Amino acid sequence: MRLGGRLGGAIDILRDIENRRRPVADALKDWGLAHRFAGSGDRAAIGNIVYDALRMRLSHAFLMDDDAPTALAYAVLIRQWGLSPEALSAEFADDRFAPPLLTEANLSALSSRNLDDAPLHVQGDIPDWIQPSFETAFGEDWLTEAKALAERPTLDLRANTLKASREKVVKALDRSGAVPAPIARNGVRIPAGEGASRLPNVTAELSFQKGWFEVQDEGSQIVADLVHPPEHAQVLDFCAGGGGKTLAMAAAMNNKGQVHAYDADRKRLAPIVERLRRAGTRNVQVHDDVRQLDALKEKLDVVLVDAPCTGTGTWRRRPDTKWRLTSRNLEERVAQQQEALGEASAFVKPGGSLVYVTCSVLPEENERQIERFCGEHPAFSAEAVTDEWNTLFGADTPRPRSRDGRMLTLTPASTETDGFFFCRMRRASAI
Ligand SMILES: C[S@@+](CC[C@H](N)C(=O)[O-])C[C@H]1O[C@@H](n2cnc3c(N)ncnc32)[C@H](O)[C@@H]1O
Numbered sequence: 001m002r003l004g005g006r007l008g009g010a011i012d013i014l015r016d017i018e019n020r021r022r023p024v025a026d027a028l029k030d031w032g033l034a035h036r037f038a039g040s041g042d043r044a045a046i047g048n049i050v051y052d053a054l055r056m057r058l059s060h061a062f063l064m065d066d067d068a069p070t071a072l073a074y075a076v077l078i079r080q081w082g083l084s085p086e087a088l089s090a091e092f093a094d095d096r097f098a099p100p101l102l103t104e105a106n107l108s109a110l111s112s113r114n115l116d117d118a119p120l121h122v123q124g125d126i127p128d129w130i131q132p133s134f135e136t137a138f139g140e141d142w143l144t145e146a147k148a149l150a151e152r153p154t155l156d157l158r159a160n161t162l163k164a165s166r167e168k169v170v171k172a173l174d175r176s177g178a179v180p181a182p183i184a185r186n187g188v189r190i191p192a193g194e195g196a197s198r199l200p201n202v203t204a205e206l207s208f209q210k211g212w213f214e215v216q217d218e219g220s221q222i223v224a225d226l227v228h229p230p231e232h233a234q235v236l237d238f239c240a241g242g243g244g245k246t247l248a249m250a251a252a253m254n255n256k257g258q259v260h261a262y263d264a265d266r267k268r269l270a271p272i273v274e275r276l277r278r279a280g281t282r283n284v285q286v287h288d289d290v291r292q293l294d295a296l297k298e299k300l301d302v303v304l305v306d307a308p309c310t311g312t313g314t315w316r317r318r319p320d321t322k323w324r325l326t327s328r329n330l331e332e333r334v335a336q337q338q339e340a341l342g343e344a345s346a347f348v349k350p351g352g353s354l355v356y357v358t359c360s361v362l363p364e365e366n367e368r369q370i371e372r373f374c375g376e377h378p379a380f381s382a383e384a385v386t387d388e389w390n391t392l393f394g395a396d397t398p399r400p401r402s403r404d405g406r407m408l409t410l411t412p413a414s415t416e417t418d419g420f421f422f423c424r425m426r427r428a429s430a431i
Pocket of ligand 1: 238239240241242243244245246262263264265268306307308309336339340343
């Protein structure tokens with residue numbers, strides 16, 4: 001396909017997402033099924049246009065004075081891919097699959113408008129109602145943080161040290177441009193690429209089938225690493241989901257001790273079994289019924305609550321969720337987080353620790369939850385993790401955001417990762 005056909009395909013998909021309010025991955029998949037002639041390069045280019053358009057939807061619409069899918073998709077090629085309107089007109093002149101050219105109104109807006117004149121939430125490409133939360137979270141840096149959440153993400157992997165070293169994984173994937181990740185000890189990073197460039201399908205690699213690595217954002221690896229249970233510890237991953245952090249902790253414990261993986265949703269938990277097998281993990285017990293945990297009450301050294309959240313920290317990867325999020329969703333997640341924290345805390349032994357993690361950057365889901373939980377449970381108090389950070393990652397690595405060294409927020413702007421929150425609370429020892 002030529003660029004015109006790819007742009008047309010991206011516009012159709014953006015329209016589908018807008019009209020039917022459906023997840024971007026579903027819309028892309030359906031388009032692929034209905035256009036089987038499109039090659040993998042075409043699909044990658046179309047996917048890039050769609051994702052880039054959604055990441056910067058508000059600023060594109062402002063500069064085009066138009067929020068229709070055609071204007072957004074053109075804005076990607078002009079603002080993000082560096083093509084000029086004139087070059088696009090010339091390219092599309094003899095391409096019968098190309099979409100209509102930009103209107104005079106679009107062209108005139110593009111040449112006369114300046115993003116500095118736009119409202120701040122438009123400059124940062126975030127929903128207006130969420131701006132106050134960003135201001136609270138990041139102070140005067142909030143716009144920089146919001147803009148970084150609208151960039152393309154890297155593809156991050158975690159070398160599974162039960163089967164391969166990071167060096168071995170980097171070597172196996174050197175054709176893909178893999179390099180050691182900047183912070184996480186076992187992280188491997190494949191750069192985001194520009195324009196139509198396609199990220200490699202790493203899960204098709206033999207080294208993946210052999211269990212040498214997992215696909216996991218570096219931020220997720222860092223927070224799993226910061227849990228840092230001693231090798232022989234008894235750990236509960238209370239919101240284990242598909243097991244991303246369970247696998248990382250189990251490998252860090254060198255297949256020793258015991259990680260109990262539980263999730264209230266059996267369907268989310270199901271993939272963990274195959275992932276544990278591929279990774280060669282032998283220190284994990286999977287529980288799909290909360291009653292199976294009864295015997296563990298007040299017994300565990302470490303309990304991790306990787307809580308359900310709005311996912312604002314993952315907006316680079318799932319930009320469609322940025323525009324679907326409502327204040328009601330946020331309230332629902334906050335209530336679920338309180339419930340999960342309360343339930344999980346019952347398993348922490350005196351002197352043990354309760355670790356709270358989200359992939360959100362909003363204070364309502366992070367600092368406020370810790371303050372509230374510790375207020376209601378005076379036996380628990382947040383601990384500083386600065387020394388642990390230095391020991392694990394070195395003192396000269398990029399720093400997460402933190403006001404007190406106890407509650408950490410990783411962000412694309414500060415640590416070049418997805419947004420993640422981490423806090424460890426220690427339960428007082430019995431007297
Ligand atoms: C952020 S996801 C977990 C991701 C996973 N830890 C990983 O690293 O791949 C949050 C999970 O919490 C689960 N969950 C929500 N409320 C829960 C509760 N009260 N008890 C246990 N699990 C819960 C959800 O089903 C969801 O799978």
